[in-house]
Structure formats: C-alpha cells, structure tokens
Amino acid sequence: MSTLAVASKEEVSRQTPERASRLTRQRVRSAWLFMAPMLVVLALVAGWPLFRTMWFGFTDASLSDMSAAEFVGLLNYQYLLQDPDWWTAVWNTVVFATVSVTLETVLGLVIALSLDAHFRGRGLLRAAVLIPWAIPTVVSAQMWAWMLNDVFGVINHVFLAIGLIDRPVAWIASPDTALIAVILVDVWKTTPFVALLLLAGLQMLPQECYESARVDGVHPIKVFFKVTLPLLKPALMVAIIFRMLDALRIFDLIYVMTGNNRETMSMSVYARQQLVDFQDVGYGSAASTLLFLIIALFTAVYLTLGRVGRED
C-alpha cells in the first residue's frame, strides 16, 4: 500500500498564470465528470446495497416480501450471538482462513523461490503453476470432490495401495476430515497466486546484498532468513492480507464441496442459508453485516500493525 503516496508530478505547465489556473479549473471539472459514471455505478452496486443490508439487519424482513419489513432493533443480533451454529461458522471460518493462508504462504514461498532460480524449463514450471489459478473455484471443488470420493476416489485408492490408511476414508462426508479437505483444495487453488506475488517481490530485491553475502561465504539458509525474508516482508504482508480477505469471506468452495453442512459452514454460507433458504432476510443481513464488520476490523488492525512494524 506504499505507492498510494506517489504523488503525480506537477501537471500544470509553464504558461501565464491566468491561463494556467483556468486550465486547471477546467481539468478538475472534467476529472469529476470522467469519474461520475464510475462513482454512480459503485454507489449503486456497492454503497446502496451495503447500506440496505445493514438496515435489513435491524428489521424482520423476509425474502418473499422485503418491503413489509419492520424495525426490530437489535433483536437479530441478540439471536445471532446466542446461536451456537453461528459461533461454529465463525470458528470454521477463522480456522479455515488461518490454516489455509499459512500453508499457502509457506508453499507459495517455496514455489516463488524455485521460480526465481535460473534453470532450464522455468517457463514450464510457471505454466504449470498457473493452471490451478486458471481453473474456476467451482470446477476445482468438483474435481477434488471426485478425487476425494470415499468409494471411487483416486486418493483413497493410492493411500490404500501404499498403506497410508487401512480402510477408505470419507474425506468430505466425515466431520473430522471435511474441513481439512476444504482447506487442502483452497491451498491447491490459491497457492499459485501467492507464489506469483512473492515472485514479483523477490525480483525487486537488490542483487548487491546477495553478491556480498556470497562473497562472504554466508550459508544460503542463513542468507534466506537474514536477507531474503526481511526484505520480502512488504510483499509477504500484501499477499497475506489479500488472501486473508478472500479466505474470511469464503463461500463457493465450501458450498460446492459440503453444501450447508454444519461441520464446515463458513460465515458466508451461514448468512446465505438464513437469507435465501430460510428466507429470513433480517437475520441473514445481521449475520452478513457482522461478517463485514469483522473483516473491516481485521483489515484496520492488520494495516495498523503493519505500519507500526515498518516504522521500527
């Protein structure tokens, strides 16, 4: 988030002051004119619906007739905080987000370091890494659901053959492994994105540090922890926040793999079930709003901590 501070250079040229200021005014006017359509659309599809969702959270609106909504104060929130299923969803989302983002960061770093090395066939590796990224999430979910199928799945087949398990495991259906299965698919699908971001970060690192470390005969592992990792921190921070924001609002992967199953339900799945399946727009909106606030709070804390760390 650093280049936001990049101020564009003075644009007004060396002309007479009156003409220059008239030109500036004209340009500022056209700036607003040019932004107007974009701002109107964003207000329409983001600002207004967000406002309405927050409002519905304080009402008893139902999907069949949203206009008949009546104000009920904090009643929805009161119920929400007492619902053990909501807390399960919060817990699932937090576990899912932290575990999958941690794994993605570590794996992404390994892949990024490999892609940064010079060897023949680097293009092939990069192409291979892009494949999971290119595959739609719904398709990844189905592909893995098939591979993880308890009776016909290739994973059980191979694990049985090499003796890793002694009887087929119902990876997705069993409550003990369902969340793990979902996390593994998310890791597979999004590690490439992390790897590409980190690779871009690696390629911007100054080469001199490495030269001098090499001349001094510092061990590569030490170089990694003392030079690469600290220098890569900004890129890591960006990759982690992008992934965390995505993981906290996860819907499609979990919905397709395990449906509205309680064991793996995320906050988004919970909110949509209330909203659409149970038609309870008021209650579902309260849950959605709470998710929004949690994500906003997380972002604020993360950015503040990140900034504090940078000043040290």
Next chain:
Amino acid sequence: MGRKTKRVLGRVGFYLLLALIIFYTVFPFYWAVISSLETGSALFQVDFWPTDPAWDNYLAVFREQPFGRNILNSIIVAVSTVLLSLGLAVLAAYALGRIRFRGRTALLFVVLGVSMFPQIAVLSGMFELIRWLGLYNNLLALTLSYMIFTLPFTVWVLTTFMRELPKELEEAAIVDGARPFTIVTRVFMPLMGPALVTTGLLAFIAAWNEFLFALTFTLSSEMRTVPVAIALISGASAYELPWGNIMAASVTVTVPLIVLVLVFQRRIVSGLTAGAVKG
C-alpha cells in the same frame, strides 16, 4: 562428502522438488480429463491412463441439460462485464491518474475499500435492488452486480498504468488545445492496449468464475452461468452424482481458460502483481 557430490545431490534434489510441484499443480486436472473420457464401469476403476476413451460424457452433458445455453450465458455476462467496467474505468483512471484535485487519494482509498467488501455483505441489498429493477433471473442482473468486484480492480490497475506514462504526451495535446475527452481517446487509448488486454482478461476470468451472485440471482436452469450449472449437476438421486458428466463439463469450460491463461501468461502475471504489489 566431496564438494562435487554435494552439488550433484543438490541439483537432483532441486529437480525432484520441481517435479513434485508440477505433479501437484497439474495432476488434479489431468485426473479430471481422464475421468471425463471414461464411461460406465470404467469410470469407477482407477486407471492412470484412459483404457477406452469415449466422448459419451461430453455428449450427455449437452443433451441432458442446457449446458450450451449456460456457456453462452457465461460468455454474455463476462464480455459485457469486461466492456462496461473497462469503459467506466478508463475515464475514471484518466481523472485519478493524470489530474490533481482535492480528494483524489481519498477516492482511491474508497475504490480500494470496495474491493474488500465481502460479496455476502451486499447480498440482500443487491437482491432488493435487482428485484426493484425487474432484473431477477436476468443476465443483466449479473453484469450489473459484477461491477462491485471488477470495477475497483480495473480502476486501480489502469490508474497505476496511466500514472507511469510520460507527461510530455499530454502537454503537447494541451498546448494544441485538445479537450480532456479527446486526450483520453486520441492520446491515451492507443497506448493503453496492453494494459486494457491485461485488466480485461483478469476481469473476464473473475466474472466467468463468479458463483454467489449467479447462484442467488438466477432461478431457471436456462439462466444459469457455467459455475452454477456445474455445481448443481445432479443425478438420479443425491447419492448418485454423475461424475462423468461433471468432469466432462468441468474440462469443457476449463480448457479454453487454461489456453487463454497460458497464451497470455506474461501479461496476466504482470497484471496480477500490478494490482496487488503496487496497491
């Protein structure tokens, strides 16, 4: 251990790691392709090479449901989303990237903030809006609602791109008395080709893959987009999913995407990192 053996071992280890990474990233898709070509009982045996490849599953997908229509829907939605968001974003990016005015940084933050919205947080408000506009179960509802994630991203990337163009370009046009709109269309647009392709592709992929809005704002199977159709393919009973068909449908829509991504891989990588690292 000698220096040389150590180096050879290191090299072997490195290539083993590479092989492992490639296997990990490619195998699941390879497996989907294999499964999609197997029918009947062959599907339920584990063969790492198709024993008797057949196209039956592919034919079945198009016969048993409006999958052709679903693909067309996805194309319409994704293309219209891309065109609309690029059109709006180019104008906005010119203003945000090349003109100094008060509140510019704040506006950029607002745009960035919108891209962090969880989609579920606008779902009920959007549902109301779409019903009010009479767009429920209509593809236009998807084009409109997809602006929430494609627009911030395209504005952001195109703004950073605009900023990096030399200011002399514009100065000459200003001295000649060109109006701002002419400057955008005549001076900047011709230079924006690569940036437009990159952001357009990324927006296309995002729109093509979207699931939550498409699931919620469409009703009939004719109006579904590809991800919803694939997620909701069902068999005779809930316990008998037609895996062959699901894999065939998955491969059908994924192959063009993979080809697109591989052809444009440099562009996509630079676009992804421009969107994130520079943010």
